[in-house]
Amino acid sequence: MLSGTMLSLAVMPVLADQVSIGQAEYESSCASCHGVDAKGQGPFAELLSLTGSPPDLTRLQANNDGVFPFERVYRVIDGREEVKFHGPREMPIWGKRYSDDALDMGMVGEMMIGREAYTRSRILALISYLSTLQE
Incomplete structure (x- = not known):
């Protein structure tokens, strides 16, 4: 029988290959515009030329005097801070989408x-994942 430590070590390589929740969120919600590498060159980036191109998300920290701008990123994602190329507040405010997802799962009332x-x-x-992409 394997000890807890040995079992953990045996499972580690499998877990290391898994995509994090933040990475999955990024890939499903952001990569189409910001690109898989987060540098602003996703497949839909050229469609945004009227409102500006998506920013390079790997430079958030560098563009903020070396400090990752956690609060601003949070406000942008949850929709409290408007971003020109995100369009009207209804699209895409991921905080609203996540909240709607929770409603779809039945999280209402006491929940x-x-x-x-x-x-x-x-x-x-998602913010945690973005912080790992900083150059």
Whole structure:
């Protein structure tokens, strides 16, 4: 029988190959415009030429005196800070989308705290992933 430590070590390579929740969020919600590499050259980037091109998300920290702008990134993702090329506030405000997803899963009424926690956890996972992409 394997000890807990040995079992953990045996499972580690499998977990290392898995995509993080934040990376999955990024790939499904952001990469179409910002690109898989987050440098602003996703397949839909050229469609945004009227409102500006998507920024290079790997430079957020460098463009903020070496400090990752956590609060601003949070506000952009949850929709509190308007971003010109994101278009009207209805699209794409990921905080609203995540909240709607929670509603679709039945998180209403007494589960409103669960709905808020679900929304916040998805935003935080995405921000965590973005922080790992900084150059």
